Amino acid sequence: MAIVETRDIRKHFGEVRAVDGVSIATMDREFLVLLGPSGCGKTTLLRMIAGLERPTSGDILIGDHVVTELSPRERKTAMVFQSYALYPHMTVFNNIAFPLKAQGFPKSDIGRKVEWAASMFGIEKLLDRKPRALSGGERQRVALARAMVRDPSVFLLDEPLSNLDAKLRNSAREELQQFQRRVGTTTIYVTHDQVEAMGLGDRIAVMERGVVRQLGTPQEVYDDPADTFVAGFLGSPPMNLVDRQEEIVGFRPEKLLPKSVFRKQEGLIPLRFHVTRVENLGADRLIYGTLGDPFADAKAIANLPYTLPVIIQPGEVHEFALREKDLRFFDRATGHRVSRNPAVERK
Amino acid sequence: MSVLEREPPAPPAKPRRVAKFLDDERRLGRTMLAPAVLYIVLLVGFPFLLALYYSLSDATVGARELSFAGLTNFRRALRNATFLSALKNTFVFTIVSQVVVLVLAKALALAFMKEFRGKWFVRFLILLPWVAPISLGAIGWLWTLDSVYSVINWTLREFGILSPGTWPIWLGQPTLAMASIITVHVWRLLPLATVIILAGLTSIPKDLNDAAEMDGASAFRHLFQVTIPLVLPIILVAVLFGLVFTFTDMIVIYVLTRGGPFDSTQVLASYAYFTGIDGGDLAGGAAIALFLFPVLAAAAILILRLARSTEVT
Numbered sequence: 298m299a300i301v302e303t304r305d306i307r308k309h310f311g312e313v314r315a316v317d318g319v320s321i322a323t324m325d326r327e328f329l330v331l332l333g334p335s336g337c338g339k340t341t342l343l344r345m346i347a348g349l350e351r352p353t354s355g356d357i358l359i360g361d362h363v364v365t366e367l368s369p370r371e372r373k374t375a376m377v378f379q380s381y382a383l384y385p386h387m388t389v390f391n392n393i394a395f396p397l398k399a400q401g402f403p404k405s406d407i408g409r410k411v412e413w414a415a416s417m418f419g420i421e422k423l424l425d426r427k428p429r430a431l432s433g434g435e436r437q438r439v440a441l442a443r444a445m446v447r448d449p450s451v452f453l454l455d456e457p458l459s460n461l462d463a464k465l466r467n468s469a470r471e472e473l474q475q476f477q478r479r480v481g482t483t484t485i486y487v488t489h490d491q492v493e494a495m496g497l498g499d500r501i502a503v504m505e506r507g508v509v510r511q512l513g514t515p516q517e518v519y520d521d522p523a524d525t526f527v528a529g530f531l532g533s534p535p536m537n538l539v540d541r542q543e544e545i546v547g548f549r550p551e552k553l554l555p556k557s558v559f560r561k562q563e564g565l566i567p568l569r570f571h572v573t574r575v576e577n578l579g580a581d582r583l584i585y586g587t588l589g590d591p592f593a594d595a596k597a598i599a600n601l602p603y604t605l606p607v608i609i610q611p612g613e614v615h616e617f618a619l620r621e622k623d624l625r626f627f628d629r630a631t632g633h634r635v636s637r638n639p640a641v642e643r644k
Numbered sequence: 645m646s647v648l649e650r651e652p653p654a655p656p657a658k659p660r661r662v663a664k665f666l667d668d669e670r671r672l673g674r675t676m677l678a679p680a681v682l683y684i685v686l687l688v689g690f691p692f693l694l695a696l697y698y699s700l701s702d703a704t705v706g707a708r709e710l711s712f713a714g715l716t717n718f719r720r721a722l723r724n725a726t727f728l729s730a731l732k733n734t735f736v737f738t739i740v741s742q743v744v745v746l747v748l749a750k751a752l753a754l755a756f757m758k759e760f761r762g763k764w765f766v767r768f769l770i771l772l773p774w775v776a777p778i779s780l781g782a783i784g785w786l787w788t789l790d791s792v793y794s795v796i797n798w799t800l801r802e803f804g805i806l807s808p809g810t811w812p813i814w815l816g817q818p819t820l821a822m823a824s825i826i827t828v829h830v831w832r833l834l835p836l837a838t839v840i841i842l843a844g845l846t847s848i849p850k851d852l853n854d855a856a857e858m859d860g861a862s863a864f865r866h867l868f869q870v871t872i873p874l875v876l877p878i879i880l881v882a883v884l885f886g887l888v889f890t891f892t893d894m895i896v897i898y899v900l901t902r903g904g905p906f907d908s909t910q911v912l913a914s915y916a917y918f919t920g921i922d923g924g925d926l927a928g929g930a931a932i933a934l935f936l937f938p939v940l941a942a943a944a945i946l947i948l949r950l951a952r953s954t955e956v957t
Binding site: 344347348349368369370374375376378379380382383384385386395396398399400443447 | 856858859860865873
C-alpha cells in the first residue's frame with residue numbers, strides 16, 4: 298500500500314498562487330479529505346498528486362518514491378472526476394476496460410477484471426449500455442469501477458458526489474466509505490462540503506488560499522480549530538467569533554445554551570442573551586441575538602436541540618451560559634489559535 | 645375600488661398592433677423565414693428545375709424553341725471520351741484533395757490546441773487563404789506555377805535540387821497539372837476544415853482528456869480511441885462540406901488550367917461550363933452538371949445520417 302506525501306509543493310499560475318507551499322502526508326490506507334471553499338487550491342493539489350499538473354516547485358512522494366517527474370500512468374494513481382469523465386462513445390464495459398487495454402492486459406484477463414469491478418459496484422447489468430443511458434448514481438459507480446479495476450496504489454476523488462441529488466448522496470457516501478475500508482487503498486478526496494468531509498474522512502486537511510490551515514481528525518478540526526478561518530468554515534452555523542480586547546473568543550453555537558440546562562454551575566460564564574430572531578429547522582432551533590457582558594453587544598447564534606423544552610421568542614432576554622472550557626481563543630492579528638486566555642483567568 | 649380591480653391603462657393604439665404581431669410566434673416566424681425561402685426558391689430551386697428541364701431538351705444558346713429530347717443528352721455524354729475522363733478526374737480531384745485536407749486539418753487543429761509562441765501569427769497565416777478572394781489567390785498561384793517565371797522552379801534551381809536540364813511545367817504536364825490544382829484546392833479548403841475540427845476538439849470536455857491520461861492511454865490510443873471518435877460527427881460535417889464544394893466548384897481549375905492540358909484537369913463542373921456556356925450546348929452542359937446530382941445527394945444523406953449516429957451526447 299502507499300503513503301502519499303507532498304513536500305512544500307507550490308503551483309503558481311502567473312501571479313496567482315493556487316497552491317502555496319503544502320506539506321502533508323497521508324497514512325497508509327487512510328481516507329484523507331481536502332476541504333476548502335472553491336478556489337482554495339484543493340483540486341490543483343489533487344491534480345498535482347495525480348500527475349495532471351506539474352508543480353512549480355516542491356516534491357510529491359508516493360510510497361517513499363519521488364514521483365514529481367512521472368506521468369500519471371507511472372504513478373499508479375486512479376482518479377474519479379467530478380463530471381465522472383466517462384467516455385461517452387464507449388459502453389460501460391469498454392469504459393471500465395479502457396485502463397486495462399491501455400496497460401496491455403491480455404484479453405481474457407480484461408473480461409474477468411471488468412466483471413469483478415462491475416460486481417463490486419453492482420453494475421453488472423449495465424455493461425452493454427452507453428453512459429448517456431445511465432442515471433447519475435450509475436455513472437458514478439461506473440467511474441469508480443473504472444478507477445478501481447487496475448488496482449491503483451492511490452485513489453484520488455474530485456468531488457465525486459456533488460452531481461448526485463441529496464438523497465442519493467447520503468447512500469453513496471456510505472457505500473464509498475465501506476468500499477474504501479474494504480479495499481484499504483489510500484484515498485485522497487476533495488470536497489467543499491463539510492458534511493461529506495466530516496462523515497468520510499479519517500483526517501481532514503482544511504485549505505484556504507493555497508495553504509493547509511489545519512490537518513486533523515474531524516473531531517480535532519471541529520473542536521479545536523487552528524485559526525479563525527477553520528473555526529468559521531466548519532460547522533453550520535459556524536463558530537461564534539467575538540472580538541474581545543486583544544483576542545477573538547470563539548464558541549460553537551451548540552455550546553451556548555440556557556443557563557438552566559447546565560447541571561453543574563462551576564466553570565460557567567453566565568450571559569444575558571437578547572433574542573432577535575428564532576429559526577426553526579426541525580431538529581434544531583437557531584436563536585439569533587446579541588450577548589450581554591462579558592461579550593458586550595456581540596452578535597451570536599445559539600443552536601438548541603428541539604428536544605429542549607424552553608420557550609424562546611424574539612424580543613425576549615434570556616439567561617444563557619457558556620462553559621469556560623468550551624471557549625477557544627485566537628490571536629486578533631494573526632487569527633491563530635492561542636492556547637490560554639489570560640483575560641478570563643484574571644477574573 | 646381596490647387597486648386590483650382597476651382597469652389597466654389602455655396602451656396606445658398603433659404599437660398594440662405591432663406588439664400583437666410580434667407576440668404571434670407563427671406569423672412572426674413565417675415572416676422572418678420568408679426571405680431565406682424566397683432566396684432558395686428563386687436562386688437555387690428555379691435554376692435547378694430549369695437545369696433539369698434543359699438536360700431533357702435540345703436547348704442551345706440563342707435557340708428560341710426547344711423540344712423534349714428525353715435522355716439523349718445523358719447518353720451522348722456517356723459516349724463522350726472527354727466526359728468520361730472528366731468524371732474520373734472529378735473523383736480523383738475530390739477524393740485526393742479531401743483526404744489531404746482532412747489529415748492536414750486534423751494535425752493543424754491538434755497543434756492549435758497547444759499553447760506556443762506566435763500562435764496567433766500562425767493562425768492568421770493559416771486563415772489567410774480563406775479570407776482572401778479565391779480568384780485573387782488563384783491568380784497568385786498562376787504566377788507561382790507559371791511555365792517561365794515559376795518561383796518554385798527558380799528556388800529549386802538556386803538550391804541545386806533541380807538539375808540544369810529539368811524544368812517542370814507545373815500547369816502544362818498532365819500529372820503535374822492535376823497535382824497542382826489539388827495543391828491549390830487543399831490550400832484553399834484547409835483553413836475552414838481546420839477551424840471546424842478545432843471547434844470539435846475544443847468541445848471535448850477537459851476531464852475526458854485528463855481521464856484518458858490517468859487511465860494510462862498512450863498518445864496514439866488517446867487520439868484514435870478518444871479524440872477522433874468524439875470529433876467524428878464534426879469531421880463528417882467538414883467532409884460533407886468539402887465533398888460537395890469540391891465536386892461543384894471550378895474556380896481553381898478555371899483560373900489555373902481551364903481543364904487542360906488535354907482535358908487532364910477537366911472536371912464535371914468545368915466541363916459543364918465549357919460545354920453549356922462557352923460551347924453554347926445548354927442541354928449538354930445541363931446534363932453533365934446534373935450527372936452527379938444523385939451521387940452527391942446520396943452522399944449527403946449518408947454522411948448526415950452517419951454524423952447523427954456517431955453523436956454521443
